[in-house]
Amino acid sequence: MSKIKLIQAPAIQEQITKLLIGEKVYLSGVIYTARDAAHQRLVNQLQAGQPLPFELKNQALFYVGPSPAKPGRVLGACGPTTSSRMDSYTPILLEKGLKMMIGKGQRSAEVVDAIKRNKAVYLVAIGGAGALMSQCIKKAELVDYPDLGAEAIRRLEVEKMPLIVAIDSQGNNLFAVGPKQYARE
Amino acid sequence: MREINVAQVTETVAQLCIDACLYLGDDVVELLRQARKKEVSDFGCYIFERLLENLNIAAEQEIPICQDTGMTVVFLKIGQELHFTGGNLTDAINKGVRLGYQRGYLRKSVLTPLERVNTNDNTPAVIHTAIVPGDRLKIIVAPKGGGSENMSRLKMLKPADGIEGIKKFVLETIVEAGASPCPPIILGIGIGGTMEKAALMSKEALLRRAGTSSSDPIVAKLEKEMLELVNKTGIGPQGLGGNVTALAVHIETYPTHIAALPVAVNIQCHAARHQEAIL
Numbered sequence: 001m002s003k004i005k006l007i008q009a010p011a012i013q014e015q016i017t018k019l020l021i022g023e024k025v026y027l028s029g030v031i032y033t034a035r036d037a038a039h040q041r042l043v044n045q046l047q048a049g050q051p052l053p054f055e056l057k058n059q060a061l062f063y064v065g066p067s068p069a070k071p072g073r074v075l076g077a078c079g080p081t082t083s084s085r086m087d088s089y090t091p092i093l094l095e096k097g098l099k100m101m102i103g104k105g106q107r108s109a110e111v112v113d114a115i116k117r118n119k120a121v122y123l124v125a126i127g128g129a130g131a132l133m134s135q136c137i138k139k140a141e142l143v144d145y146p147d148l149g150a151e152a153i154r155r156l157e158v159e160k161m162p163l164i165v166a167i168d169s170q171g172n173n174l175f176a177v178g179p180k181q182y183a184r185e
Numbered sequence: 186m187r188e189i190n191v192a193q194v195t196e197t198v199a200q201l202c203i204d205a206c207l208y209l210g211d212d213v214v215e216l217l218r219q220a221r222k223k224e225v226s227d228f229g230c231y232i233f234e235r236l237l238e239n240l241n242i243a244a245e246q247e248i249p250i251c252q253d254t255g256m257t258v259v260f261l262k263i264g265q266e267l268h269f270t271g272g273n274l275t276d277a278i279n280k281g282v283r284l285g286y287q288r289g290y291l292r293k294s295v296l297t298p299l300e301r302v303n304t305n306d307n308t309p310a311v312i313h314t315a316i317v318p319g320d321r322l323k324i325i326v327a328p329k330g331g332g333s334e335n336m337s338r339l340k341m342l343k344p345a346d347g348i349e350g351i352k353k354f355v356l357e358t359i360v361e362a363g364a365s366p367c368p369p370i371i372l373g374i375g376i377g378g379t380m381e382k383a384a385l386m387s388k389e390a391l392l393r394r395a396g397t398s399s400s401d402p403i404v405a406k407l408e409k410e411m412l413e414l415v416n417k418t419g420i421g422p423q424g425l426g427g428n429v430t431a432l433a434v435h436i437e438t439y440p441t442h443i444a445a446l447p448v449a450v451n452i453q454c455h456a457a458r459h460q461e462a463i464l
Binding site for chain 2: 022024037064065066067068069070073076077078079081082084104105106124126127128129130131132134135148149150162164166174175177178179180181182183184185
């Protein structure tokens with residue numbers, strides 16, 4: 001097993017630029033949750049010239065709708081949701097300073113291009129490992145869109161989230177190369 | 186005629202919702218352990234280990250296996266000698282879902298399809314009933330996540346497409362799904378009947394003990410061939426590449442029309458949640 005790199009959020013450009021597809025990382029710091037409905041609102045607000053609920057520059061977005069916290073716990077299960085549903089909203093968020101995305105599964109060619117153009121990174125968490133991921137969440141607070149319930153935007157303080165670099169700042173794509181190595185006729 | 190008070194159905198459904206979301210069946214756990222040994226990719230092995238670790242944490246800390254605790258699908262096998270008392274059976278099931286999702290701190294993921302307004306209690310459930318001989322009630326609760334359900338497909342093939350056409354359609358579905366349904370997956374496939382019958386069979390196929398074969402030798406052979414074909418795609422755990430994409434393929438069949446060959450593919454992620462009780 002290769003050595004696991006430690007990285008920070010909000011993003012440090014120097015760290016992001018050095019990441020390569022296929023590397024395992026542990027992410028610590030502050031990240032924001034946003035999935036389908038929250039993305040739609042963020043982009044609508046941007047297009048209407050309104051301020052966002054948080055400053056997007058150098059931030060990390062985690063595509064997740066966590067399950068509710070039991071009494072005495074920070075948050076319930078919180079594994080990633082399918083990133084491709086966010087693809088149509090992603091390029092504009094990257095242009096506005098978004099630096100890291102955490103989700104699962106492939107991204108569109110437009111998103112890969114936008115990641116490369118903005119020297120950003122796409123990290124994948126293990127889909128279905130929601131209880132495991134919840135162990136990394138040290139603090140969670142509501143930021144905005146409370147009416148969206150599980151889809152509301154939350155600020156999370158995370159410690160050593162286990163992630164894999166899936167699309168790096170050079171536009172290399174792990175989903176394009178990984179399965180090919182194992183395909184059999 | 187035997188009587189069941191629907192309040193008993195409510196309590197049973199509530200507990201089944203919680204149990205289904207916290208504990209995975211030993212059949213799937215065993216398949217994951219075997220897959221860990223079979224898998225050749227580094228990421229694949231890493232992912233299988235984390236998934237097994239996740240199941241332990243979920244059970245020990247009573248946290249859902251996955252944050253997507255699904256839309257609640259309920260199957261009822263109702264003995265024809267039974268009589269329900271104390272209220273409306275459908276309402277009783279939905280009340281059970283409401284209670285289970287509150288008590289279990291499960292995610293409320295159900296909303297109106299057009300306005301997208303969340304019902305905030307995960308109701309209504311999707312309820313499938315069947316009338317069977319006897320005086321018992323079997324309740325199966327199977328919460329189904331959105332990621333894998335989204336990648337499921339149904340196609341009305343031509344009779345001329347035959348078994349080869351079925352294989353081609355299933356493979357196309359799996360390749361298009363790629364990483365999205367959180368592989369390793371279990372495939373439920375319904376072949377025959379009408380459009381809705383094929384879809385229902387594909388879901389019922391997922392309730393079978395994972396990894397067991399059909400009792401029909403022709404169907405069992407097709408299950409085995411499909412599992413090999415799917416695992417040759419190289420998609421692998423989480424779509425990062427590997428030789429285990431599916432843990433099992435379950436196929437159910439039903440006679441169909443001379444003009445038809447309906448095929449439904451219901452994709453299930455490793456969180457193949459279903460719990461049952463008999464009243």
